[in-house]
Amino acid sequence: MENKTLLQMRGIDKHFGATHALKGIDLTLERGEVLGLIGENGAGKSTIIKILSGAYGMDAGEILIDGVPVNIGNPRASQALGISTIYQELTLFPDLNAVDNILAGREICRDGTGSSLISPLDRQRMRKEARQILTEELGIDIDLTVPVRQLSLAEKQLVEIARSLHSQAQIIIMDEPTEALESQERERLFAITDRMRLSGRAVIYVSHLLDELVKVCDKVMVMRDGANVATQPVSEVSVETIISKMIGRDLGQKYADKTPPSGEVILRANRLGVNGRFDDVSFELQKGEILGFAGLDGAGKQDVVRAIYGVVPFNMGDISVDGKSLTAGSISGAKAAGVGLMPADRKTEGLFLDKSLEWNITIAESTKSRSSSLRLSDLKASAGAYMRSMSIRARSVDQSVGDLSGGNQQKAMLARWLQTKPKVLVLEEPTRGVDIKSKAEIYRQVVDAAAAGTSFIVVSADSPELLGLCHRILVMHSGRVAAELDASTTDAETIAYYSVQTTGEHR
Ligand SMILES: Nc1ncnc2c1ncn2[C@@H]1O[C@H](COP(=O)(O)OP(=O)(O)OP(=O)(O)O)[C@@H](O)[C@H]1O
Ligand SMILES: [Mg+2]
Structure with a gap:
């Protein structure tokens, strides 16, 4: 019989220069188990995963698969050992279709070999194998003929999962897989983790969405500051106990108390439309108001x-x-009028990864300050103040933003936008990838800035976040405003109702 214990990590230690990222981590994964990895931003979750996937080496410790010590020196070795990692930045070939992506590196030729130099590819068999994995193993149906770049993010993720199944992966690792997914797509992913469990594979699942974790996982491992502070079956823990283990105390109030807006209108959109995208959108935004979309x-x-x-x-x-x-269409005009926008995709649009935290937080200020008397030491102090108030976990303001964990990069980006003190700040998915304690800190920063006169427009797929953070919420449906709701008197069901109100719509 096969070993029940599939993976063991023992005493894993990892330093990045002066940062002690992992301090003697022990982790055990059984066949048929979904293990949730939880911890504050910078706790070391992704570092564990990168060691397993061969992206990083370790300083000390050992890894056993099926009881046998293994050496994961590089990503190829990791794959050969049956480990497959689904990253948030997907690794598909965008111009190839799903079949070619799923079978990449394992193509089938007409003469039965894998070398297309000798014999043409057996496309029919390749398509059959891809389809079999998608429908029989994953229970989904996607278009196999178009380049994957035309698929939705969720579908691309599924193609990645199908690829890992085709490679006979036994251990599937997902680092924050649902952060950018919608609710139906999330449900589908949960169903897939169930199938993995039933087929005797094992899953390591990293997420900041704790309600989701307790639903999906069999066991949770809570990390704090590079150490494993608790590993328990989910049946024995509540979300509250997980939080207190994770941050060392109770969370307290998640959403800060809001100050009512001033009544003075700062931004007015009148019958706004973009051909083919949206139509007839009118609303007013008051000074100090937080308006959700x-x-x-x-x-x-x-x-x-x-x-x-x-x-x-x-x-x-x-x-x-x-x-x-x-x-219309003038970013410089919008900026000059005092509008700022923090984009959802922090990697490609928001941050300069090779520059320091200080540089990233104060860049907008320092370009302005060339003509003013703002001194560099003031900028440093200001960056330091944001680092403390938002608990950005870095050695100092001089550390490169690219070396920070995902959630800490998100916080750095928000600090930068708050620092510019715009009249109107648009935040897209402001807390994506952020741990629950930092979320509370971010909400406090936004509410304080609003009380001081900044107006916010918050775009978020997370209804509870909109309800807790905003004064007012506009629900969009098919390019139109379907409802305007007072956040203090409405609920997530009402938002969901207006989001999907018309039936029979194909999306
Ligand atoms: N390539 C790197 N160079 C330097 N430091 C790094 C590097 N990668 C990670 N670190 C540091 O190691 C620590 C752990 O980071 P890690 O990315 O594992 O955190 P995480 O738990 O995944 O956090 P998040 O929830 O924000 O994704 C952090 O202090 C981070 O700054
Ligand atoms: Mg991470």
Whole structure:
């Protein structure tokens, strides 16, 4: 009989220069088990995963698979050992279709070999194998003929999972797989982890969404500061105990108390539209108000804020800030009027990864300050203050942002935008990838900035976040505002209702 224990990590230690990222980690994974990995931003979750996937070496410790010590020197060795990692930044070939991606490196030729130099590819068999994994193993149906770049993020993720199954992976690792997914897509992923469990494989699942973790996992491992502080079956823990183990105390109040907005209108959108994207969107934003935009992906919420910021030119209606109209499609015009936008995709649009934390937080200020009297030491102090108030985990403000953990990068980006003190700040998915304690800190920063006069537009797929953080919520559906809700009197069900109200719509 096969060993029940599939993976053991013993005494794993890892340093990055002066950072002691992993301090003697022990981890055991059984066949048929889904293990949840939880911990604050910077606790060391991704580092464990990168060691397992062969991206990083370790300083000390040993890894056993099926009771046999193994050496995971590089990503290829990791795959050969049956470990497959689904990263957030997907590793598919965008121009190839799903079949070619799933069988990449394991193509089948007509003469039965894997070398297409000698014999042409047996496309029919390749398609059959890909389809078999997708339908029989994963229970899904996606278009196999189009380049995967045309698929949705969720579908791409599924292609990655199918690829790992085709490679006979036994250990599937997912680092924050649902952060960018919608609720139905999440459910589908949960169903897939169930199938993995039933087939005797094992899953390591990293997420900051604790409700989700207790639903999906059999066992949770809580990390704090590079150490494993608890490993327990989920049946024996509550979300509250997980939080207190994770942060060393109770969370306290998650959402800060809001100050009512001033009544003075700062931004006015009048019958705004972009051909083919959204139509007839009108609303007013008051000074000190936090306005939420809800709705499914593709409903238009992201297009509206991008039109306001000038990324997408609007061709109907108008927007004014402080009574002055904005020019369609002009980012510089929006900036000059005092509008800022923090994009959802921090890696490609937001941060300079090779630059320091200080540089990233204060860049916008320092370009302005060339003509003013702001001194570098002031910028450093300001960056340091944000680092403390938002618990950005870094050795100092001089550390490169690229060396920070995912959640800490997100916090650095938000600090930078708050630091610019715009009149209107648009935040897209402000707490994606952020741990629960840091979320509370971010909400406090936003509410404080609003009380001091900044107005916010928050776009988020997380309804509880909109309800807790915002004064008012606009729900978008099919490119139109379907409802305007007072956040203090509505609930997540109502938001969901207006998000999907019409039936029979194909998306
Ligand atoms: N390549 C690197 N160079 C230097 N330091 C690093 C590197 N990768 C990670 N670290 C540091 O190691 C620690 C652990 O980071 P890790 O990415 O494992 O955290 P995490 O638990 O995944 O956090 P998050 O929830 O934010 O994703 C952090 O202090 C981080 O700054
Ligand atoms: Mg991480």
